[in-house]
Amino acid sequence: xxxxxxxxxxxxxxxxxxxxxxxxxxxxxxxxxxxxxxxxxxxxxxxxxxxxxxxxxxxxxxxxxxxxxxxxxxxxxxxxxxxxxxxxxxxxxxxxxxxxxxxxxxxxxxxxxxxxxxxxxxxxxxxxxxxxxxxxxxxxxxxxxxxxxxxxxxxxxxxxxxxxxxxxxxxxxxxxxxxxxxxxxxxxxxxxxxxxxxxxxxxxxxxxxxxxxxxxxxxxxxxxxxxxxxxxxxxxxxxxxxxxxxxxxxxxxx
Amino acid sequence: xxxxxxxxxxxxxxxxxxxxxxxxxxxxxxxxxxxxxxxxxxxxxxxxxxxxxxxxxxxxxxxxxxxxxxxxxxxxxxxxxxxxxxxxxxxxxxxxxxxxxxxxxxxxxxxxxxxxxxxxxxxxxxxxxxxxxxxxxxxxxxxx
Numbered sequence: 001x002x003x004x005x006x007x008x009x010x011x012x013x014x015x016x017x018x019x020x021x022x023x024x025x026x027x028x029x030x031x032x033x034x035x036x037x038x039x040x041x042x043x044x045x046x047x048x049x050x051x052x053x054x055x056x057x058x059x060x061x062x063x064x065x066x067x068x069x070x071x072x073x074x075x076x077x078x079x080x081x082x083x084x085x086x087x088x089x090x091x092x093x094x095x096x097x098x099x100x101x102x103x104x105x106x107x108x109x110x111x112x113x114x115x116x117x118x119x120x121x122x123x124x125x126x127x128x129x130x131x132x133x134x135x136x137x138x139x140x141x142x143x144x145x146x147x148x149x150x151x152x153x154x155x156x157x158x159x160x161x162x163x164x165x166x167x168x169x170x171x172x173x174x175x176x177x178x179x180x181x182x183x184x185x186x187x188x189x190x191x192x193x194x195x196x197x198x199x200x201x202x203x204x205x206x207x208x209x210x211x212x213x214x215x216x217x218x219x220x221x222x223x224x225x226x227x228x229x230x231x232x233x234x235x236x237x238x239x240x241x242x243x244x245x246x247x248x249x250x251x252x253x254x
Numbered sequence: 255x256x257x258x259x260x261x262x263x264x265x266x267x268x269x270x271x272x273x274x275x276x277x278x279x280x281x282x283x284x285x286x287x288x289x290x291x292x293x294x295x296x297x298x299x300x301x302x303x304x305x306x307x308x309x310x311x312x313x314x315x316x317x318x319x320x321x322x323x324x325x326x327x328x329x330x331x332x333x334x335x336x337x338x339x340x341x342x343x344x345x346x347x348x349x350x351x352x353x354x355x356x357x358x359x360x361x362x363x364x365x366x367x368x369x370x371x372x373x374x375x376x377x378x379x380x381x382x383x384x385x386x387x388x389x390x391x392x393x394x395x396x397x398x
Contacts, residue, residue: 016331017327020327020330020331020334021327023330023334024326024327024330042326042329042330045326045327045330046326046329046330046333047333048330049330049331049332049333049334050333050334050336050338051338052334053333053334053335053336053337053338054338054339056334057337057338057339057340058339063337063340064335064336064337065334065335065336065337065338066334066335067334067335075331075334075335076335078327078328078331079328079329079330079331079332079333079334079335080332080335083328084325084328084329084332085267085271085289085290085293086263086264086267086321087321087322087324087325087328088290088294088325089263089266089267089270089290089293089294089297090263090297090318090319090320090321090322090324090325091294091322091325092293092294092295092297092298093263093297093298093301093315093318093319093322094319094322106366106370109366110362110363110366113362114359117355117358117359117362118355118358118359121351121354121355121358122351122355125347125350125351125354126347126351129346129347140347140351143351144351144352144354144355145355147329148329151332152290156274156288156289161336161337161340162337162340164336164337165336165337165338165340166347166348168332168333168336169338169348170347170348170351170352170355171352172333173348173349173352173353174351174352174355174356177352177353177356178356181356181360185360188364189360189361189363189364189367190363190364190367190368191363192375192376192377193375193376193379194376194379195367195370196363196366196367199363199366199367200363203359203362203363203366204356204359204363218376220376220380221376234290234291234294234295235291237288237290237291237294238288238290238291238292239288239291241288242277242288
């Protein structure tokens with residue numbers, strides 16, 4: 001037993017790869033057999049991650065979820081700011097500028113609205129729950145944009161870990177609602193053509209939410225929605241810790 | 255080479271981080287301002303340049319795309335190391351902010367769709383394409 005934990009601890013990052021991989025297999029199976037593909041496996045994996053962090057936090061009394069367990073310290077490196085930013089930047093490689101131009105003005109309008117409107121809503125809700133500092137308000141607002149923009153923003157402007165966790169939870173909850181809700185409202189919001197799919201992708205933002213929701217609605221719409229959605233995280237990561245943060249700071253005057 | 259992709263990605267990330275820090279200093283905040291977003295723009299620009307000059311090799315692609323495909327697992331790991339115990343005390347804020355954001359955005363998709371007029375649905379596009387595929391020679395207006 002001590003030998004096993006020694007190997008796990010000595011190869012911390014490798015252990016993290018294995019642990020996250022196993023978690024994603026389980027999530028994939030849950031997605032397939034329990035939700036019949038309606039909830040994307042990645043959304044389940046993220047929720048399971050948060051659940052594990054909850055129990056990890058209870059068990060160790062620490063602040064870093066499962067990364068406080070000696071065998072799983074590698075999770076801290078794998079999910080830390082360095083590799084996270086590295087991987088997010090890499091997703092920009094999939095953006096095709098020529099295709100993106102086809103989305104045109106209406107896609108850009110949707111992208112702008114999809115960043116600002118959820119942000120304002122998130123900030124208002126955070127304020128209603130008694131948060132008063134610009135960092136917490138901005139981070140929770142950014143979490144309402146997507147679960148990536150939230151922690152990136154929080155880390156950039158120096159929000160506390162509980163607030164960052166809240167922003168992730170908000171973003172993940174939003175993604176899950178988009179995945180589950182989209183097929184039910186598709187007809188009502190006119191989601192049956194490429195253009196509305198692009199508008200949808202720009203407004204909703206979360207790539208896993210958009211691709212999961214559109215896949216459950218009409219598989220042919222997925223690339224159109226994903227096209228604008230891939231811009232969403234970049235735009236949010238750019239705007240939330242800068243323009244939006246300064247605006248919040250100017251308004252509350254601190 | 256795969257390493258050229260990884261190195262390109264690393265250089266873009268570092269440059270973005272540096273400029274983000276500089277922007278933060280310029281704006282008077284102790285923070286990195288939009289470093290990730292700036293890095294993404296560098297990478298998009300680099301990709302365009304490489305494609306234009308025919309230098310986008312398969313290995314380079316692999317190097318970048320591996321990390322791009324790795325981002326969901328990394329986000330899972332990120333979720334697993336958050337202070338969720340503290341967040342759980344926030345409770346309803348997550349539900350209200352999440353539900354609110356989705357409801358408002360759904361409404362706006364419907365509004366933008368209505369305001370900007372009707373377009374062909376996916377079914378109509380496929381039906382039209384199927385008809386066009388059957389009579390390809392009349393497209394240019396010439397016979398034969």
